[in-house]
């Protein structure tokens with residue numbers, strides 16, 4: 001089902017998203033190899049490359065993937081660059097990676113492009129756009145119920161077969177299996193993913209428009225002001241919207257914290273780090289999902305300490321949710 005969704009020949013499921021990511025990466029590299037990774041990648045992925053792979057003499061260069069020349073300049077011949085790694089939509093700035101261009105850069109260097117599409121299933125099909133491998137945390141939108149942890153790796157049949165080779169496949173030898181009962185329950189939820197993605201996107205778009213009217217500092221790739229709006233349009237599958245992730249900037253971590261407490265009290269949703277749930281979730285990125293990223297690098301990435309990231313839920317009356325957010329902000333002033 002996942003291969004069909006991604007338009008790849010094959011797919012494999014794992015016990016977590018991070019297992020999918022680390023197995024896909026480890027499978028490509030050996031001592032002396034080099035990886036180029038977006039500097040805004042998921043904290044666990046970042047930590048794996050920055051702190052763990054270095055023990056095996058695999059070096060990663062973290063660059064700003066919005067700057068394609070910087071990516072090109074980071075390519076090394078000796079030792080060989082084996083992997084370019086990025087997320088289609090990054091956290092928490094919601095910047096979009098130019099997958100076709102990155103695929104060209106990777107392939108010209110003899111490397112593979114691995115893309116984490118966790119934030120934007122169905123909206124983007126990275127493999128169709130040139131990515132060699134697509135990885136997912138199914139813990140998020142794909143399962144959508146926040147009642148499990150799971151991951152997936154999608155790619156060519158040869159690649160997936162080599163991943164599960166009994167003698168040297170990482171997905172076989174490291175043992176990150178996903179339980180079969182859990183797999184079947186995720187499959188049931190996969191059948192509603194298209195409708196859920198549409199609704200998450202409609203609700204996020206409504207909030208973005210209302211935040212804009214209210215004069216809040218917001219960030220949503222569905223509106224023309226977002227720096228990657230046109231790029232998003234050029235790569236998207238029509239009909240699934242612009243995603244359920246949106247952020248507002250409350251400038252200081254203290255203000256963000258007060259507002260989040262008020263939003264939880266007022267029933268906007270849950271103060272929680274996950275995403276892709278049917279309820280609205282919110283968290284302060286610098287203190288939670290990006291806490292592995294050093295604060296100096298957070299600033300360099302353009303992340304404000306007062307950033308509140310929302311994973312907008314499937315709320316039937318999203319205007320009522322907006323009113324509760326407004327009330328919470330007013331109460332916290």
Ligand SMILES: *Cc1c(COP(=O)(O)O)cnc(C)c1O
Pocket residue numbers: 016017018019021042044087091116118119136137138139140149150151
């Ligand atoms: C959550 C997440 C992961 C890790 O997934 P787990 O299933 O929690 O291991 C990886 N990448 C992204 C973009 C995520 O949001």
